[in-house]
Amino acid sequence: MTEPAEAIAWIFREEFGRVVxxxxxxxxxxxxxxxxxxxxxxxxxxKWPVDxxxxxxxxxxxxxxxxxxxxxxxxxxxxxxxxxxxxxxxDDTPHEPTGVVEDDRLRLIxxxxxxxxxxxxxxxxxxRLFGGLTVxxxxxxxxxxxTTMAQRITRAKAKIKGAKIPYRVPSxxxxxERLAGVLTVVYLVFNEGYLASxxxxxxxxxxxxxxxxxxxxxxxxLPDEPEATGLLALMLxxxxxxxxxxxxxxxxxxxxxxxxxxxxxxxxxGHDLVRECLARARETGRPPGRxxxxxxxxxxxTDAPSWADTDWHQIAALYDQLxxxxxxxxxxxxxxxxxxxLDGPAVGLAEMDRLELTGYHAWHATRADLLxxxxxxxxxxxxxxxxIAATDNSAERAFLSRRRGQLAG
Amino acid sequence: MTQYLLSxxxxxxxxxxxxxxxxxxxxxxxxxxxxxxxxxxxxxxGGLMPIDQATTVDxxxxxxxxxxxxxxxSKEYLGGFWVIEAPDLxxxxxxxxxxxxxxxxxxxxxxxxxx
Numbered sequence: 038m039t040e041p042a043e044a045i046a047w048i049f050r051e052e053f054g055r056v057v058x059x060x061x062x063x064x065x066x067x068x069x070x071x072x073x074x075x076x077x078x079x080x081x082x083x084k085w086p087v088d089x090x091x092x093x094x095x096x097x098x099x100x101x102x103x104x105x106x107x108x109x110x111x112x113x114x115x116x117x118x119x120x121x122x123x124x125x126x127x128d129d130t131p132h133e134p135t136g137v138v139e140d141d142r143l144r145l146i147x148x149x150x151x152x153x154x155x156x157x158x159x160x161x162x163x164x165r166l167f168g169g170l171t172v173x174x175x176x177x178x179x180x181x182x183x184t185t186m187a188q189r190i191t192r193a194k195a196k197i198k199g200a201k202i203p204y205r206v207p208s209x210x211x212x213x214e215r216l217a218g219v220l221t222v223v224y225l226v227f228n229e230g231y232l233a234s235x236x237x238x239x240x241x242x243x244x245x246x247x248x249x250x251x252x253x254x255x256x257x258x259l260p261d262e263p264e265a266t267g268l269l270a271l272m273l274x275x276x277x278x279x280x281x282x283x284x285x286x287x288x289x290x291x292x293x294x295x296x297x298x299x300x301x302x303x304x305x306x307g308h309d310l311v312r313e314c315l316a317r318a319r320e321t322g323r324p325p326g327r328x329x330x331x332x333x334x335x336x337x338x339t340d341a342p343s344w345a346d347t348d349w350h351q352i353a354a355l356y357d358q359l360x361x362x363x364x365x366x367x368x369x370x371x372x373x374x375x376x377x378x379l380d381g382p383a384v385g386l387a388e389m390d391r392l393e394l395t396g397y398h399a400w401h402a403t404r405a406d407l408l409x410x411x412x413x414x415x416x417x418x419x420x421x422x423x424x425i426a427a428t429d430n431s432a433e434r435a436f437l438s439r440r441r442g443q444l445a446g
Numbered sequence: 447m448t449q450y451l452l453s454x455x456x457x458x459x460x461x462x463x464x465x466x467x468x469x470x471x472x473x474x475x476x477x478x479x480x481x482x483x484x485x486x487x488x489x490x491x492g493g494l495m496p497i498d499q500a501t502t503v504d505x506x507x508x509x510x511x512x513x514x515x516x517x518x519x520s521k522e523y524l525g526g527f528w529v530i531e532a533p534d535l536x537x538x539x540x541x542x543x544x545x546x547x548x549x550x551x552x553x554x555x556x557x558x559x560x561x
Contacts (some may be wrong), residue, residue, distance in 0.1 A: 153535055200557045201448050203534040209538075 043113040045085055045386040049078045051243055052095040053169030058100050060106055060142040061148075062204050067166070068183030069106050077102035142167065143254055146203045151202045158193035163222045164192055167247060177429065206258075213241045213262060216255070220268050220328060223251050227272050231279070232430055237281050245276055263314050267329030270310035274335035275304035287439065288432040292344035304339045305336065311336040327363040332357050334371070366394050376405060382410040398427035402437060414444045449489060449558040452528040456552045458497070458521055473547040479549040482530060489542060493526035525551070529558075 053074060060070035077098045092098040149162040164170045175184035181441065205217045227262070230244025252269040259265045281298035282289055289295075314329045334355045342345040356372040369392055377385025386407040394400035405420035423440035425434050462468070482488040502517040503510060516523060528545060532538040538555050545555040 104448070153539065200450075200538075200555075201534040203536050205534075205536070231523075 041086075042082055045079075045081055045090070048090065048094045048157050049081065049098065050169040052098050054142055054167040054247065056099045056102055057097055057166050058145040058345060060102055060146075061145055061166075061293050062141040063103065065112065065204065067197060069109060070348065071166075073102040073106035073109065074098070076105040085279050090377075093342060105400075136141070140254060142251070144206055145257070146216060146219055147188075147206055148197060148202055150215070151197075151220050152215065152218060153202060154193050154196065154202065156218075156221075158189050159218060160222050160225050161186060162193050164226060165414075167226065170229070212259065216259060216262055219255065222257070223248050224268060224272070224328070225378070226251075227275075231275060234432070236265055239286070239288065239430050240279060242279070245272075245279070248272060249276060263317050264326045264328050265315050265321070266310050267326060267332045269430035270307045270314065271335060272329050273303045273307035273310070274332060274339050276300075277339060279309065283432045286429070286432055288436040290436070291338065296342070299339065307332065308336055324362065325358075327359065330359045330362070334359075347378070353379060366392060366397065366400075370394070370400060370403065377407055377410075382407040386411065393421075396427055398424050398433070401427055401432075405437070405440070409444060411439065412445070414446045417441075418444055424429050447531045447533055448538075448560075449529050450532055450535075450555075451556045451558065452530060452538070452542050452545050453544075453554045453556070454525045454527065454549055455522040455553070455554065456525040458523065471550055475545075476544055478548040479528075481544070482528065482541070487530045487532060487537075489529040489531055490527040491526070492528070494524060497523045522548075 054075070055277060056074045057067075057070045060073055061067055064070060075332070080101055081094075083407070085091075127346070128372065131145055144171075145166060149160045149166060164175050167265065172187050172190060173183050176183045181189075206212075227245055227248030230241045230246070230248060233239055233241045233244075249269075249272050252265075252272050255265045256269045275299040278291075278294060280300065281294040309328070311332050312326060314332065315343050318321075318325045332350055333355060337348050337351050337355070353372060353375040356368050356375060359368040360372065370389070373385045373388035373392070375385075376388050386404065389400065389404050389407065392400060401420050401424035405417050408414075408417035408420055418441060421437050421444075425437045425441070428437075456462075478525045479488070479491060482491075482497075500514075500516045500523075502513045502515065504513075504517075505511075522528075526549070528541075530538065530541055532541065535555070541557045542553040
């Protein structure tokens with residue numbers, strides 16, 4: 038049996054987060070873990086095409102990488118007698134998952150999302166270490182140069198090591214506060230999976246799945262933290278539409294999606310969670326936060342038989358609430374879309390124009406659609422061009438290009 | 447264990463409150479210092495006299511040059527500091543939260559280079 042290099046690289050990427058997290062928690066050093074994981078890939082690329090893929094590739098990669106890390110630490114220990122990491126060579130505890138709380142990846146994500154790190158570094162580090170994204174992909178996702186992103190990641194890793202940011206799930210007292218930072222990062226990972234910033238695959242299912250997995254772990258850890266539940270509900274209700282979202286390599290926007298193709302098990306699960314959040318908000322008098330509101334919006338969408346039959350009043354009300362708890366372009370842009378449905382495209386367009394989110398693909402794409410509906414073809418064409426220029430997602434580009442081509446005159 | 451510098455900075459234009467208002471701050475810092483010592487986190491600490499008492503020595507050239515005042519124009523100056531020992535940054539940040547509350551100032555946390 039032979040395995041092409043791409044297949045091995047794919048397995049490696051799937052397993053990367055698990056391997057790295059396990060090694061970081063064992064050896065206490067991200068660079069050691071990353072380098073050892075990369076070395077394990079080289080060994081796999083050499084051996085697997087000959088011997089076949091082992092039954093548990095993740096376990097194989099972790100063991101191989103751990104052995105490489107131990108070799109490296111031994112070498113460094115010989116050079117530097119004071120090297121403390123040598124102590125860890127004698128740690129023979131098995132490193133299989135040992136339950137939710139002890140999940141190495143959860144420990145590492147709290148480190149990656151530590152408040153002592155800059156917000157952009159938290160996301161970058163999480164995508165690098167959990168998503169296995171390359172520095173180039175992360176740089177593209179955040180519209181910065183690869184050099185800048187590499188420096189950002191290097192600096193964050195140096196701070197974790199130098200300032201001794203621990204690999205630990207925070208204590209109960211700090212958990213809620215630290216959670217908000219983690220949720221932001223998980224949602225960004227989900228979005229990168231749901232609408233990839235670049236690359237040949239418009240949807241990176243492995244990232245969306247990883248974010249969902251982390252979302253489930255966070256909810257099970259923090260059942261009384263409604264925003265963790267809200268985020269999980271939001272991701273479930275968004276992910277439920279995944280299969281209908283791309284057809285023939287082209288993005289299918291929500292109004293045109295085949296609603297029969299949605300995953301109704303995920304929708305049911307998401308709706309249950311949203312109801313749970315709403316009931317809790319009523320009980321506690323605590324207004325729902327960002328993720329609960331976005332989940333509620335998606336509950337309305339997934340409840341509607343069609344785009345036209347959507348309860349736009351409720352959507353508008355939810356985005357108005359969101360604008361209060363989390364003012365920002367996303368709330369305003371989506372509120373404008375609701376206005377376009379309630380009061381016509383001209384009203385929606387006027388709201389959009391006030392936002393001036395030049396360079397943000399969703400803003401250009403929405404403006405283009407509203408201009409198209411108003412019959413302003415020349416302006417719509419220019420907006421489609423701007424939207425196409427602002428996205429590297431192949432399916433989104435395909436959809437926008439087709440729409441542009443269908444414009445009258 | 448790692449040693450961390452917890453430093454407190456004052457603005458150059460910041461006026462120090464009168465002594466009677468400072469008294470509760472001194473007492474709070476005293477209690478904080480005792481807690482640090484009691485829990486074995488204390489290495490060293492001290493408050494500094496204002497920058498108008500600073501002298502700068504530069505012996506990087508041919509001969510030493512002594513000048514009155516701080517070495518660089520700055521909007522802020524070091525007012526005082528603690529050197530503590532902590533197992534990790536979370537523990538150091540916890541001490542910094544208490545220290546900041548006690549001295550009523552922002553506290554910068556920086557690890558020392560390994561020795």
